[in-house]
Structure formats: structure tokens, C-alpha cells
Amino acid sequence: MDIRDVAKRAKVSTATVSRTINQVATVDTQLAKRVWKAVAELGYYPNRQARALVSGKSRVFGLIVSEITNPFFPEIVQTFETVAVEHNYEILLTSTIHDPKRMELAVRRMIEGRVDGVAILTFGMEDELLAHLRFRNLPLVFIDVGPKAPRVSNIRVDYAHGIRQAVQHLAAMKHERIGFVTGPLRLRSAAVRRDAFEESMREIGLPVKPEFIVAGDHRLEGGKRALQDLYKLREQPTALLCSNDMTAIGVMRQAFDLGIAIPRDLSVVGFDDIRMADFVIPPLTTVQMSQTELAKLAFDALLREVKRDDPTPDGTEYLLTTQLILRSSTTFPPDLGHARQPSASKRD
Amino acid sequence: MDIRDVAKRAKVSTATVSRTINQVATVDTQLAKRVWKAVAELGYYPNRQARALVSGKSRVFGLIVSEITNPFFPEIVQTFETVAVEHNYEILLTSTIHDPKRMELAVRRMIEGRVDGVAILTFGMEDELLAHLRFRNLPLVFIDVGPKAPRVSNIRVDYAHGIRQAVQHLAAMKHERIGFVTGPLRLRSAAVRRDAFEESMREIGLPVKPEFIVAGDHRLEGGKRALQDLYKLREQPTALLCSNDMTAIGVMRQAFDLGIAIPRDLSVVGFDDIRMADFVIPPLTTVQMSQTELAKLAFDALLREVKRDDPTPDGTEYLLTTQLILRSSTTFPPDLGHARQPSASKRD
DNA sequence: AAAATGTCCGTAAACGTTTACCACGCCGCT
DNA sequence: AGCGGCGTGGTAAACGTTTACGGACATTTT
Numbered sequence: 001m002d003i004r005d006v007a008k009r010a011k012v013s014t015a016t017v018s019r020t021i022n023q024v025a026t027v028d029t030q031l032a033k034r035v036w037k038a039v040a041e042l043g044y045y046p047n048r049q050a051r052a053l054v055s056g057k058s059r060v061f062g063l064i065v066s067e068i069t070n071p072f073f074p075e076i077v078q079t080f081e082t083v084a085v086e087h088n089y090e091i092l093l094t095s096t097i098h099d100p101k102r103m104e105l106a107v108r109r110m111i112e113g114r115v116d117g118v119a120i121l122t123f124g125m126e127d128e129l130l131a132h133l134r135f136r137n138l139p140l141v142f143i144d145v146g147p148k149a150p151r152v153s154n155i156r157v158d159y160a161h162g163i164r165q166a167v168q169h170l171a172a173m174k175h176e177r178i179g180f181v182t183g184p185l186r187l188r189s190a191a192v193r194r195d196a197f198e199e200s201m202r203e204i205g206l207p208v209k210p211e212f213i214v215a216g217d218h219r220l221e222g223g224k225r226a227l228q229d230l231y232k233l234r235e236q237p238t239a240l241l242c243s244n245d246m247t248a249i250g251v252m253r254q255a256f257d258l259g260i261a262i263p264r265d266l267s268v269v270g271f272d273d274i275r276m277a278d279f280v281i282p283p284l285t286t287v288q289m290s291q292t293e294l295a296k297l298a299f300d301a302l303l304r305e306v307k308r309d310d311p312t313p314d315g316t317e318y319l320l321t322t323q324l325i326l327r328s329s330t331t332f333p334p335d336l337g338h339a340r341q342p343s344a345s346k347r348d
Numbered sequence: 349m350d351i352r353d354v355a356k357r358a359k360v361s362t363a364t365v366s367r368t369i370n371q372v373a374t375v376d377t378q379l380a381k382r383v384w385k386a387v388a389e390l391g392y393y394p395n396r397q398a399r400a401l402v403s404g405k406s407r408v409f410g411l412i413v414s415e416i417t418n419p420f421f422p423e424i425v426q427t428f429e430t431v432a433v434e435h436n437y438e439i440l441l442t443s444t445i446h447d448p449k450r451m452e453l454a455v456r457r458m459i460e461g462r463v464d465g466v467a468i469l470t471f472g473m474e475d476e477l478l479a480h481l482r483f484r485n486l487p488l489v490f491i492d493v494g495p496k497a498p499r500v501s502n503i504r505v506d507y508a509h510g511i512r513q514a515v516q517h518l519a520a521m522k523h524e525r526i527g528f529v530t531g532p533l534r535l536r537s538a539a540v541r542r543d544a545f546e547e548s549m550r551e552i553g554l555p556v557k558p559e560f561i562v563a564g565d566h567r568l569e570g571g572k573r574a575l576q577d578l579y580k581l582r583e584q585p586t587a588l589l590c591s592n593d594m595t596a597i598g599v600m601r602q603a604f605d606l607g608i609a610i611p612r613d614l615s616v617v618g619f620d621d622i623r624m625a626d627f628v629i630p631p632l633t634t635v636q637m638s639q640t641e642l643a644k645l646a647f648d649a650l651l652r653e654v655k656r657d658d659p660t661p662d663g664t665e666y667l668l669t670t671q672l673i674l675r676s677s678t679t680f681p682p683d684l685g686h687a688r689q690p691s692a693s694k695r696d
Numbered sequence: 697a698a699a700a701t702g703t704c705c706g707t708a709a710a711c712g713t714t715t716a717c718c719a720c721g722c723c724g725c726t
Numbered sequence: 727a728g729c730g731g732c733g734t735g736g737t738a739a740a741c742g743t744t745t746a747c748g749g750a751c752a753t754t755t756t
Contacts (some may be wrong), residue, residue: 002742018744028704043483045459049406049743053711069623070424078417078443084444084451090461093441094433095426105433111437113391127710135391206378220627229359253627275417279568279601281629350712362738366714398712401741484733 003043009039018076021046025190027316048090052114060090062110062118063102066187068095070218070246071274076298083299089116096122098184107132117141117302121294124188139297139305143333145188149171149313155294155318159187161198162287162322163241166269167200169285169324170239173332175267179212179237181226181247190221193243212237216247223250231258238266238333245270245277248284254328267330273297283327292321349390359555370395387452396438397542400462407648408438412451414535416443418566418594419622423639424469424646431647441479446468446489448477448534454535455480465489465650469642472536487653488596489646493536500657503577503642503666505537508544509512510670511589514617515548516597517672518587521680523615527585529574529595534630541591541619560585566593571598579606586614586681596632600677615678631675642668 007014012031018306019025020035027035029286038044059227062081077093079288092113094106103122107129110118118137120130122144133140139151146154180197183190193211201208214229216222223242227250230236242248248270255262262268262282270277270286277284296319305311355362360379367373367665368383375383386392400406411428413421422572425441433440433614442454451470453613455477458466465487469479472493481488487499494502518526528545542561549556562577564570571590575598578584590596596618603610610630618634625632645666653659 004742007453014743015706016709017743019705022744031705043480045456047742048460049462049676050711052397053395053401053742054744056711067426068416069426071419071422071624072420074422075459076414077441078415078445081442086459090440090457092438093425094429099428108393109433112396114395114397131708132391144712157700217672217754220623249624249627252629253631256629275568276419276597276624279597281604283601283604295751320642339727351714352712362713363715364735367735370714372714374734379735397711398741399714401712401743402714404741467746 002047003044005042005046006035006038011035011040013117013282040339043283058116059088060113060116061299062092062106062113063094064106064110064118064120064122065093065095065175067097067112068093069097069114069245070167070242072120072246072272074292075275076295079292080119080299083296087299089303092334096240103292104129116306119298119302122187123190123300124186139302143189143294143298147313150313150315151305151315152315153319154315155176155297155301155310157289157320158322159189159193159289160199162289163193163196164200164203164316165324166241166285166287167197167204167206170241170267170297170330171204171206172268173267173330175239175333176206177209177212177237177240177333177338178206178241179209179214179233181214181216181223181228181240181242181251183216183218183222183243187218190243191317199243202278216243216250218244219247219251220246220250223247223252224254225250227251227254227258227260231260236266239269239330240266241271243270244270245272245274245284245286248286248327248329249276249280252280252284257279263290263329263331265334267333269330273325277325278327284330285324286329287322288325290321321325349392350395351392353384353390354392356381357390358382359634367379368439371643372395376454378586382541406462406464407436408440408461408463409462409647410454410463411442412439412458412466412468413441413443414470415566417445419638420592420594420620420625423623427465427643428647429641433643434649435647437461437651438452452477458486459484461573462632464654465581467646469646470535471538475667485651489649491537491642491646491654492540494663496662498663499653499667500662500663501653502663503645503649503668505637505668506670507537507541507637508547510619510637510672511541511544512548512551513587514633514674515552515634515687517674518589518678519552519554521592523681524554524586525557525560525583525585525587525681526554527557527578527588529562529564529571529588529624531566531570531595531597535566536667538591539637564598566592567632568594568598568601568658571595571600572602573598575599575602575606575608579608584614587617587678588614589619591619592667593620593622593634596634596677597624597628600628601633608681611677611679613617613657613682615681617678622672625676630677633675633678634673635670636673637668639669654668661691 003014003017007017020027020032094286096102119141141153143155146152185191198208216226225296270284273286273288277286351362351365355365368375368380428632467489489501491503496498504550511688530542533539546556564574621634621636625634
């Protein structure tokens with residue numbers, strides 16, 4: 001069942017059917033009524049592929065995330081989808097799982113699908129691969145790491161602001177031994193967060209001890225491992241900033257296994273403010289980076305670029321701010337000024 | 349740049365290009381080599397829409413989930429995507445967010461996209477809307493609730509098994525006052541879980557008190573509210589089964605606010621075994637329902653149906669089992685046989 | 697009253713593939 | 727030598743839309 005069936009039944013040409021459906025030209029009220037009637041009676045739905053083929057626009061945006069399994073991203077996907085369908089766009093979603101092979105595959109899929117633009121929210125997995133995309137002159141939107149080029153937008157995140165707030169918050173409570181669990185450092189945003197941490201520490205006049213900077217992976221497991229490593233040291237930090245919330249949650253879980261009470265023995269701060277952050281125990285103090293805001297920004301950037309006929313040579317920059325959210329995972333350091341006592345396990 | 353450019357450059361016809369690319373007929377080694385060379389040199393990627401149009405197969409499967417924001421689903425999406433791309437399929441993803449409007453929209457999007465099949469993993473939001481899909485004779489796969497019909501597969505979940513294990517586990521520790529937090533009951537699977545709970549209680553000879561069965565929504569907030577309500581009662585349960593893990597986590601969070609220690613004052617059991625279940629504090633005892641298994645089953649069902657030329661009149665049934673995973677959120681009831689003492693807050 | 701303008705609508709080409717059909721050349725058989 | 731069969735490659739139709747172009751008619755202008 002196609003547009004010709006509709007045309008036949010409404011006794012008009014296919015052109016008229018197309019015009020009434022797309023409201024792209026005025027068509028006589030009587031005819032339009034007949035068309036709509038035929039559409040309803042036949043249960044006609046236009047064929048998206050055919051439309052795409054002839055119009056040269058697929059009305060699909062690619063969305064590349066690093067790991068949909070990380071609770072940071074579903075929120076983004078959800079709102080990206082919501083605003084996309086409002087504008088009659090579809091999404092071609094893929095998660096790269098930090099795997100270059102999958103990134104390559106993703107690019108191929110995007111091109112074969114003839115998407116009208118791609119949002120690359122992998123926080124720094126950009127590559128020569130993207131050259132393929134660039135080559136096609138596709139609208140792109142990156143987070144943090146995009147090159148200055150026509151048709152590519154960039155969402156810059158002000159990581160430093162929230163992180164500085166976090167460090168100040170800890171310092172105000174007289175923490176001096178503050179550690180940091182990084183993300184995977186080949187991710188640009190992970191490196192930036194760590195740098196912002198070190199920078200903030202120096203600003204305040206606190207020492208950044210190299211052994212207090214320990215590697216995570218932005219996953220739960222990395223947080224666990226990080227705390228394990230940290231507690232093999234002779235002297236431990238009294239507070240710990242984490243590169244994202246998943247890391248922080250992993251840290252808290254490991255603390256539980258080790259019998260370390262949060263926040264009494266160790267203050268923990270996360271990053272992202274995923275929804276779960278308010279539901280772990282204790283509720284996690286964290287730096288908020290609005291996922292819905294990010295998704296909307298990304299979509300708007302793409303849409304704007306699609307509509308623009310004369311792109312700016314350097315692309316467009318957007319800004320996303322961050323902000324500390326106080327909850328219950330931080331407090332004063334234990335035994336202020338004294339040696340640390342191992343605390344009893346919370347299990348009884 | 350299209351197949352004709354490739355043909356021209358390789359000095360063959362478009363038919364030959366198509367044949368070598370799709371490996372659908374034997375083509376002379378020399379010619380094939382020339383074709384591949386041309387493809388590489390031009391950076392040619394076939395146009396998916398054109399392919400779909402002429403072949404009548406879009407190689408896209410629809411995937412409808414209820415809420416991608418619920419950590420149960422990302423896991424499914426991830427593995428569904430992984431196996432889909434292995435078979436050269438794309439995904440048209442949508443989450444209905446329990447909203448009939450969005451369900452309607454989803455169906456329309458699926459049809460306009462001419463998907464080759466749809467996996468409906470909403471646990472019971474099926475509707476007259478699906479008649480549109482059925483009407484098109486599309487392969488469908490449901491979880492729990494699909495009708496017996498040609499081209500529709502069904503994944504039956506053995507909720508009862510895991511839930512019975514959970515109740516037995518609790519009963520073995522001499523819990524007698526066991527409560528249940530339901531999901532949204534218009535979801536078939538939520539009702540089934542509750543029924544399985546009541547059934548198991550009766551089997552064991554434990555009373556199911558109506559006031560101990562309280563309404564949740566399969567979200568964190570519902571769990572919080574449920575425990576609030578429960579603790580307004582004169583007498584409280586000593587153990588609580590939850591219709592899913594998110595609910596259980598909400599319960600635990602509210603317990604924290606109320607100063608109720610888990611599991612000392614209250615044993616909690618979840619359902620689903622989302623990854624986070626092992627990372628909350630204390631680690632959640634829960635009934636596992638493998639998300640990766642589910643995703644694979646759904647995809648295989650669709651793929652099989654697509655290939656099948658003579659579908660069975662009643663569709664196909666698949667089975668997914670469930671199983672209790674013991675962790676640390678359950679223990680013996682407090683003050684066995686005595687009145688409950690309010691316990692001190694965990695915060696100090 | 698004729699010309700000019702405007703409003704609708706239909707015809708047909710075009711989008712980029714796949715594939716049915718046919719032509720060609722080669723091989724082996726009688 | 728002639729013929730059938732087979733392996734291979736090209737021609738062109740088809741998929742379901744949108745839209746440029748032109749025609750028919752109505753309305754306004756001269």
C-alpha cells in the first residue's frame with residue numbers, strides 16, 4: 001500500500017497526496033478532505049526510506065555514546081530521543097564501549113545510514129576515523145574535544161568550576177589529604193577533570209601527593225580497585241574526589257567491604273550527579289553536570305547546523321556549567337590531626 | 349558518489365558492482381579486484397535507504413522499552429545492539445516512559461521506518477495500538493504478554509521460581525511478617541510478580557497481610573514512598589520483597605533516612621539483578637533475570653521469524669528462568685518474637 | 697474584451713540500489 | 727561441426743516518494 005493507492009482512492013494525483021500530507025502547498029479543501037479520508041481508510045503510512053532517497057535528507061541523527069550501560073548516558077539518550085521525535089527525527093544509536101573497532105563500525109553505520117548529523121558524546125574517543133565523517137561535510141557535535149571546523153559544534157564543559165567548589169568545600173572542613181580517582185586518561189574529559197583537581201588544590205595551597213592520584217575507569221569496578229590500592233598505602237587520604245559517580249559508588253562499595261565508614265572515616269565526592277547519586281547510602285555529594293541540558297544542547301546544535309546554509313568557518317561553541325551538590329557523603333576529617341585508627345566494621 | 353561512480357571507475361556495470369559487494373553471485377576475480385579498488389579509492393558506502401527501498405527489507409528492528417532510564421534496560425539495549433550489528437541490522441529504539449501517547453508514536457515510527465520486526469519489551473503495555481503492527485504481519489516478540497498468533501514470539505519468564513526461592517530463603521530464617529512492594533500493576537509482569545509472591549507465601553503457610561502489600565512504580569521514588577507508608581503501620585514487616593531492584597534501592601534509601609538498618613532491622617530482596625544491585629550498600633539479595641539472555645533471545649526470535657517463510661500459526665515460545673542471588677541485604681528478623689525497638693540512626 | 701497574473705493540480709523525472717532477463721562466449725558432448 | 731549447457735556480465739525495470747514544469751482555469755488589470 002503506497003501513495004498511489006491513496007491517490008487512486010481519493011481520485012487525485014500522487015502529487016496532490018504528497019502535498020496535502022506534507023502541507024507544503026495549498027490544496028483545495030475538498031480534495032484535501034478526500035485525501036485524508038483515503039489515508040485513514042487505508043491505514044497509509046509514508047515510507048521513510050523513499051522519502052529520504054528522493055529528498056536527500058534521512059531525518060536521522062546519529063548518537064554515539066561511550067557506554068549506554070553507564071547511567072550517565074541513558075538520561076541523555078532519553079531526552080535526546082524525546083526532543084528528536086518532536087522534530088520528526090529518528091536516532092541511530094550506538095555505544096562504542098571504549099572499543100576502537102566499534103568506533104570504526106559506528107562511523108560506517110552512520111555513513112551507510114546517511115544520517116543528517118552526528119552527536120559524538122564519547123568524551124574524547126575522537127580519532128582519524130572521524131575524518132570519514134568530516135569528509136562528508138556532516139554536521140557534528142562534540143563534547144569538549146571537537147576541532148575548529150565548519151559544521152562542527154562543540155559543547156565545552158566548565159569542569160573546573162564544580163571541581164573547584166568541591167575542593168573548597170573539603171578544604172573548608174579542614175581536609176588536607178585529598179585524593180583523586182581518575183577516569184580512563186586517554187579520554188580527554190578524564191584528563192581535564194584530573195587537571196582541574198590539581199589546579200584547584202594548588203590554588204588553595206594544598207599539596208597534591210602523586211600517590212593519592214589513582215587510576216579508575218569510570219566504572220564501578222575501577223572505583224573498587226582504586227580504594228583497594230589507596231588503602232595499601234601507609235597513609236591514606238581523608239577525602240576522595242572521583243572522576244565520575246560510578247567511580248564514587250565503587251569506592252563506597254569497597255569502603256563497605258573494608259569496614260571504612262563513609263563519611264566518618266572518608267569523605268567522598270562524585271562527578272556527574274546521576275540520578276542514582278541521591279539514592280546510594282549515604283547520598284553522594286557530587287558535581288552536577290546536567291545530562292538533560294547536554295542532550296538538548298547537542299540536538300539543538302545539530303538541528304541548527306542542518307538548517308544553516310552558510311556555516312561559520314570555526315563552528316559554534318556551547319557552554320555547559322557544573323556545580324557542586326551537597327549531600328551526605330562528606331564531613332570533617334576523622335581524628336583531626338591524629339594518626340588514623342582503623343575503624344570497626346559496620347556489619348554487626 | 350554512488351554505485352555508478354564505482355562502476356565507471358572499475359569499468360564494469362553497476363550490476364557487477366552490486367554483485368561483488370554483496371557476494372551474491374560469482375564474479376570474475378579480476379573484475380572483483382577492480383571493483384574493490386574503486387570502492388576503496390572513492391570511499392564508497394552503499395546507501396541503506398536505496399537498498400531498503402528496492403529489496404523491501406530495511407534491515408532494521410524496532411526495540412521498544414518502557415524506560416531506558418531504568419538500569420534494567422541499558423544492559424538489554426547494549427547486547428541487543430551488539431548482536432544486531434553482527435547480523436548487519438540496525439535498531440530503531442524508543443522508550444515509552446509508560447505513556448500511551450508515546451506508545452502510539454512509537455508504533456507510527458516503526459511503521460514509517462518499515463522495520464522488519466519489533467521487540468516490545470515493555471512488560472505489558474500492549475494495546476490495541478499493536479493491532480497496527482499485527483496488521484502488517486510484522487514479526488513481533490513480546491515478553492510475557494504476547495498473543496498467540498503467527499509471526500509473534502513470546503518470551504515467558506518464570507518469575508515464580510525465583511520468587512519462591514526468595515520467600516523460602518526468608519522463611520528459613522524465620523521471617524513471618526513478609527511484605528511486598530509491587531510495580532505498576534497495569535503492567536502484566538508486575539501483577540504476575542505479586543501473584544507469585546502471594547502464591548509462594550501460601551505454599552509455605554505464611555499469612556499474606558493485605559496491608560503489607562504496597563504499591564510502587566518500579567522506580568526509585570516508589571520504593572521510598574512504599575517504605576514510608578509501611579512505617580506508618582502499627583506493625584511492620586521484618587522482610588520486604590520488591591518487584592524490582594530500583595524499588596528495593598528506593599526502599600533502602602528511605603530506610604537510611606528513617607534510621608532503619610538494613611538488614612538488621614529489615615531484610616530486603618530485589619528483583620532483576622541489575623548491575624547496581626551488587627554495588628549498593630549493603631549489596632542487595634535479589635532474583636536474577638538475565639538481561640543479556642533476554643536481549644539475545646529477543647533478537648534471535650526476530651531473526652528466526654524474518655527468515656521463516658511459513659510461520660507457525662501460534663508463534664513460538666521461549667523461556668527465561670529466574671534465580672535467587674544471595675548477598676547481604678537479608679538476615680534473621682530482629683528481636684525474634686519481641687516487639688520492635690526503633691533503632692538508632694546510622695549517622696553519628 | 698483581451699491580456700496578464702495567480703491558483704491549483706497532474707505528469708513525469710529523479711533519488712541509488714537490486715535483480716530479472718537476456719546476450720555472449722566457452723566448454724564438452726554427440 | 728553443430729549444439730546444449732553453463733558461467734558470467736550488462737541492460738533496464740522497479741522500489742515509493744518529492745518536486746520541477748507546464749496546463750487549465752479563475753481572477754484581476756488594462
